[in-house]
Amino acid sequence: MGTRALQKKMDQILYREQHGLLKSSNKSRALRKILANKLAIIGLVLFVAITILCVFAPLFTPYQPNSIDLRNRLAPPTFGHLLGTDQIGRDIWTRILFGGRISIFVGLGSALGAALIGVSLGTYAGYRGGLLDATVMKISEIMMSFPQIILVSILVTIVGQNLWNLMYIFILTGWSSMYRMARSQMLSIREQEYIQALRAFGISKAIIAFKHMLPNAIGPIFVNITLSTAMFILQEAALSFLGLGVPLDQPTWGNILNVAQDLTILRESWWVWLPVGVAITVFVLAINFIGDGLRDAADPTLIG
Amino acid sequence: MRDDLILQVKDLSVNFYTNQRCNMALRGVSFDLRKGRTLCIVGESGCGKSVTANAIMQLLPDLSRIESGNITFKGQDGDIQIEKLPKNGKQMRKLRGEVMAMIFQDPMTALNPVFTVGFQMNEMIQAHTDLRKKAATEKSIGLLTDMGVPLPEQRVHEYPHQFSGGMRQRAMIAMAMACAPEILIADEPTTALDVTIQAQIFELMLELKETEHMAILLITHDMGVVAEMADDVAVMYMGNMVESGTVQQILNSPSHPYTIALLQSIPVLGHGKNQNLEPIRGMTPDPYHRPPGCQFAPRCDFATDICASRLPDESVFDTNHMVRCFHYEEIKRNKEIQHGKK
Amino acid sequence: MEKNKDILVRISNLRTYFPVKKGVFRRTVGQVKAVDGVDLEIIRGETLGVVGESGCGKTTLGKSIIQLCKPTSGKVLYAFPDGEKDLAAMNDKALDVARKRLQIVFQDPYSSLNPAFTIFGSFSDPLKKFGIKSRTDREAAVGRLLEAVNLPKDYMTRYPNEFSGGQRQRIGIARALSVDPELIVCDEAVSALDVSIRAQVLKLFKELQAERGLTYLFITHDLSVVEYISDRIAVMYLGKVVELAETQELFRNTVHPYTKALLSAIPIADLAQKKKRIPLQGDVPSPVNPPAGCPFHPRCTYCQPICRTEVPKLTAYPTGGTAEHHVACHFALDFLGGTR
Numbered sequence A: 001m002g003t004r005a006l007q008k009k010m011d012q013i014l015y016r017e018q019h020g021l022l023k024s025s026n027k028s029r030a031l032r033k034i035l036a037n038k039l040a041i042i043g044l045v046l047f048v049a050i051t052i053l054c055v056f057a058p059l060f061t062p063y064q065p066n067s068i069d070l071r072n073r074l075a076p077p078t079f080g081h082l083l084g085t086d087q088i089g090r091d092i093w094t095r096i097l098f099g100g101r102i103s104i105f106v107g108l109g110s111a112l113g114a115a116l117i118g119v120s121l122g123t124y125a126g127y128r129g130g131l132l133d134a135t136v137m138k139i140s141e142i143m144m145s146f147p148q149i150i151l152v153s154i155l156v157t158i159v160g161q162n163l164w165n166l167m168y169i170f171i172l173t174g175w176s177s178m179y180r181m182a183r184s185q186m187l188s189i190r191e192q193e194y195i196q197a198l199r200a201f202g203i204s205k206a207i208i209a210f211k212h213m214l215p216n217a218i219g220p221i222f223v224n225i226t227l228s229t230a231m232f233i234l235q236e237a238a239l240s241f242l243g244l245g246v247p248l249d250q251p252t253w254g255n256i257l258n259v260a261q262d263l264t265i266l267r268e269s270w271w272v273w274l275p276v277g278v279a280i281t282v283f284v285l286a287i288n289f290i291g292d293g294l295r296d297a298a299d300p301t302l303i304g
Numbered sequence B: 001m002r003d004d005l006i007l008q009v010k011d012l013s014v015n016f017y018t019n020q021r022c023n024m025a026l027r028g029v030s031f032d033l034r035k036g037r038t039l040c041i042v043g044e045s046g047c048g049k050s051v052t053a054n055a056i057m058q059l060l061p062d063l064s065r066i067e068s069g070n071i072t073f074k075g076q077d078g079d080i081q082i083e084k085l086p087k088n089g090k091q092m093r094k095l096r097g098e099v100m101a102m103i104f105q106d107p108m109t110a111l112n113p114v115f116t117v118g119f120q121m122n123e124m125i126q127a128h129t130d131l132r133k134k135a136a137t138e139k140s141i142g143l144l145t146d147m148g149v150p151l152p153e154q155r156v157h158e159y160p161h162q163f164s165g166g167m168r169q170r171a172m173i174a175m176a177m178a179c180a181p182e183i184l185i186a187d188e189p190t191t192a193l194d195v196t197i198q199a200q201i202f203e204l205m206l207e208l209k210e211t212e213h214m215a216i217l218l219i220t221h222d223m224g225v226v227a228e229m230a231d232d233v234a235v236m237y238m239g240n241m242v243e244s245g246t247v248q249q250i251l252n253s254p255s256h257p258y259t260i261a262l263l264q265s266i267p268v269l270g271h272g273k274n275q276n277l278e279p280i281r282g283m284t285p286d287p288y289h290r291p292p293g294c295q296f297a298p299r300c301d302f303a304t305d306i307c308a309s310r311l312p313d314e315s316v317f318d319t320n321h322m323v324r325c326f327h328y329e330e331i332k333r334n335k336e337i338q339h340g341k342k
Numbered sequence C: 001m002e003k004n005k006d007i008l009v010r011i012s013n014l015r016t017y018f019p020v021k022k023g024v025f026r027r028t029v030g031q032v033k034a035v036d037g038v039d040l041e042i043i044r045g046e047t048l049g050v051v052g053e054s055g056c057g058k059t060t061l062g063k064s065i066i067q068l069c070k071p072t073s074g075k076v077l078y079a080f081p082d083g084e085k086d087l088a089a090m091n092d093k094a095l096d097v098a099r100k101r102l103q104i105v106f107q108d109p110y111s112s113l114n115p116a117f118t119i120f121g122s123f124s125d126p127l128k129k130f131g132i133k134s135r136t137d138r139e140a141a142v143g144r145l146l147e148a149v150n151l152p153k154d155y156m157t158r159y160p161n162e163f164s165g166g167q168r169q170r171i172g173i174a175r176a177l178s179v180d181p182e183l184i185v186c187d188e189a190v191s192a193l194d195v196s197i198r199a200q201v202l203k204l205f206k207e208l209q210a211e212r213g214l215t216y217l218f219i220t221h222d223l224s225v226v227e228y229i230s231d232r233i234a235v236m237y238l239g240k241v242v243e244l245a246e247t248q249e250l251f252r253n254t255v256h257p258y259t260k261a262l263l264s265a266i267p268i269a270d271l272a273q274k275k276k277r278i279p280l281q282g283d284v285p286s287p288v289n290p291p292a293g294c295p296f297h298p299r300c301t302y303c304q305p306i307c308r309t310e311v312p313k314l315t316a317y318p319t320g321g322t323a324e325h326h327v328a329c330h331f332a333l334d335f336l337g338g339t340r
Helices: A003-018 A029-035 A038-056 A092-128 A129-144 A147-159 A161-189 A194-202 A205-241 A253-261 A263-269 A270-297 B049-056 B090-098 B117-128 B133-146 B167-175 B195-212 B223-229 B247-254 B256-266 B305-309 B329-342 C058-065 C092-101 C119-129 C135-150 C153-157 C165-177 C193-213 C223-229 C249-253 C257-265 C305-309 C334-339
Strands: B007-020 B021-034 B038-041 B065-074 B078-081 B100-103 B183-187 B215-220 B232-237 B240-246 B315-317 B322-325 C008-024 C027-043 C047-051 C073-080 C081-086 C102-105 C183-187 C215-220 C232-237 C242-248 C315-318 C322-325
Touching: A003 B007, A003 B021, A003 B065, A029 A038, A029 A205, A029 A270, A038 A092, A038 A270, A092 A129, A092 A161, A092 A205, A092 A253, A092 A270, A129 A161, A129 B021, A147 A161, A194 A205, A194 C102, A194 C119, A194 C165, A205 A253, A205 A270, A205 C119, A253 A263, A253 A270, A263 A270, B007 B049, B021 B038, B021 B065, B021 B215, B021 B232, B021 B240, B038 B049, B038 B223, B049 B065, B049 B183, B049 B215, B090 B100, B090 C257, B117 B133, B117 B167, B133 B167, B167 B195, B167 B305, B183 B195, B183 B256, B195 B215, B195 B223, B195 C257, B215 B223, B223 B247, B232 B247, B232 B256, B240 B247, B240 B256, B256 C193, C008 C058, C027 C047, C027 C058, C027 C215, C027 C232, C027 C242, C047 C058, C047 C223, C058 C102, C058 C183, C058 C215, C073 C092, C092 C102, C102 C165, C119 C135, C119 C153, C119 C165, C135 C153, C135 C165, C165 C193, C193 C215, C193 C223, C215 C223, C223 C249, C232 C249, C232 C257, C242 C249, C242 C257, C315 C334, C322 C334
Parallel strands: B038 B215, B038 B232, B100 B183, B183 B215, C047 C215, C047 C232, C102 C183, C183 C215
Antiparallel strands: B007 B021, B007 B065, B065 B078, B232 B240, B240 B322, B315 B322, C008 C027, C008 C073, C073 C081, C232 C242, C242 C322, C315 C322
């Protein structure tokens, strides 16, 4: 914000204050800040739009995602097929919508699962400290020092390719960052005097940790969940592109991209891979905008 | 006396614009700083005493501005209107440090933990003089010696965390004194320190006032500190200066109801367990819901209708005892009667 | 009074050390001797003030008494109705029952209430634990507690961010009262408050004591506050009690050189009382490596060879009245004689 714009804004506030127009707003500062953040609002609109399109996919397309039409192979976009068809004549628009269902489900589900494990461990171990905390911390350090994509591909080959297995693997590899974040929150909240007051009453450790401490860390946890949803969607896309993700008979964003491994398609049929690539990018960007907006809204040092 | 005037603040008003609201933190504050004298600004949290100091140094945060009033520095080369200078311009930076220096409440956060104390002092000295690094280090050592830091040759190469709280504050003062400023602004410099250490820092400040003939602006919430350090006192409440005068005038014959109440509400050492404390009723108003007239009226025992209607003007008596109260004469008379009875 | 006193807590040779860890393997390389051999008696119904500078161990002493810090060694004998028992030796289960009698009020009114809970929410779990099961009963109890600290009942539905520092401190006091304790440790309970609010809270402490017969351990660095509120005062330096006497006696016949210097360093808001300062050189030594002998000797102007080698014991000296004056100084008798 330029100096002059700032001065003008100040004049405005001053005028309204002097005329008694301003009242302490009941709306929370965080909410107002996120509403004032244009990128976050754009992100939220895109997120909601894409999610609605995917969830109610049958309303937006006449085709089935897996119906093959061999007469229309690799057809460029037309009115009949908005985004064209792939090499066995499946409608790309339909596949993106239905694929989004699974991709979003995998991303959000894995993020929530990882949060459930990471946050509950982090909350309790972070408050308790001692041996429990040290042990979990070491395990998470080991998890984090593995190259994740290789670990995932090894696990996929061992336990087999299947939607649920993929989510379990994501949760298994993803909880440690959630754990560290929750733990570091707990370490600072633990020193607050209200926690000591509860200890002086002899309240049990689990109640202190989960009932009294956790609500104060919910903001950063929420931010972390949004950001890791985006991360898991990207991971799913990357793994499926390599053929290691969700089995190829189920449409996901990564599986649609998978065909772009074929150089002729990559070179000549842009409609097969470009729209889905854009969909992934836009959706992930939208989630990241929302996450950033949430983080800024929770940060009291920023203007608002 | 006139020649000693070094800084004059007239009708200073500062507003803060945060959270889409406007907080009138300072509402017309005037005072003079004189060479070789200490002015204590005393008040409770939120009264605007730190804002005053930051306004003089032009260190106010971005979302605030000086609305009106003048801050005039009376230098040898003529007057400088500080409030007109660009905040981070060359002239202002030169003024900070060479003419006026500031020390803060928390010496731990005022020093950068990743650089040695000597490095930070050198940086300050080299920014304001032409000294080379070696000469600057020698000067730093000299300053630390003057401030009573033991083993300065060794200490200058140490990091802030190796200093104790009192030593850190001494290093801060040494840094502030680097360019022999004429004005020292101290914002609660001893609040974070223990009383025995506080006593050491005060000795140092008194000495500087005597030897360097410096003007000191000391901001505090502690009436004890006022009695100990001040030549002149200004009492602030909710952005107004409610009373000012010499330390004898304020402490021995306080005339504003707030000052009187404040003095009656603090336990005084040596007055024993049965001293009668008179707490001030109610609490400081929310800055966004200010009373319309005199800010102290809702908590004041002497308040009448007129107090709620408008802010009282400054009345001056006994040469320079200023009070902002409609009823100060009546209050004074009452007190004399009480004294007469005793 | 000293003869048939009703002792509530008898602390003997209490030590609380914290390990100093260093390096990759977190090896213990030393110990912070926060409380280093304290003997103290707290008499039922009194206010015992504990004063000292930062790092002298006064807060740790308070927390060690109510077992928020586990003492390293020593005893904290508490007079239960069925006889004296050592709090330091109790297991968690026994302590849970004992905690009903001991409470604490903290310094920082801004971190002593959970921002995510209403006032009722903050009070609810402690009340439930001590047997008030139904919600309406708990609401009534919270209402009574808030009224006891001169706050309106309906504040219980509000969140802490709606209150000022003084109000929060009152709520903190009400929370401590919620289990009807006998002993309340007040850890710098008024230090963070503005002066005009401080007087309100100090008066509240006195009123509550008169109404409920509470015993206070009042920890503060502010001697003028401690003089106003305490019956007896213990002065701590580097984890040890160096002087202990009734308030008037301590201020009139100060014996220990540290107490004298401390008293002289305090700025007094009274121009008639300008006095000579006894300047103390240097800083408080680190409690990791306290000096041998008397802990105060490196800064003491009266230091003699014996002070460097031998730790003075806290010894009782008779005073003019019935009370005793306890001092830990080799030359206490000289100073006592000198001031008389």
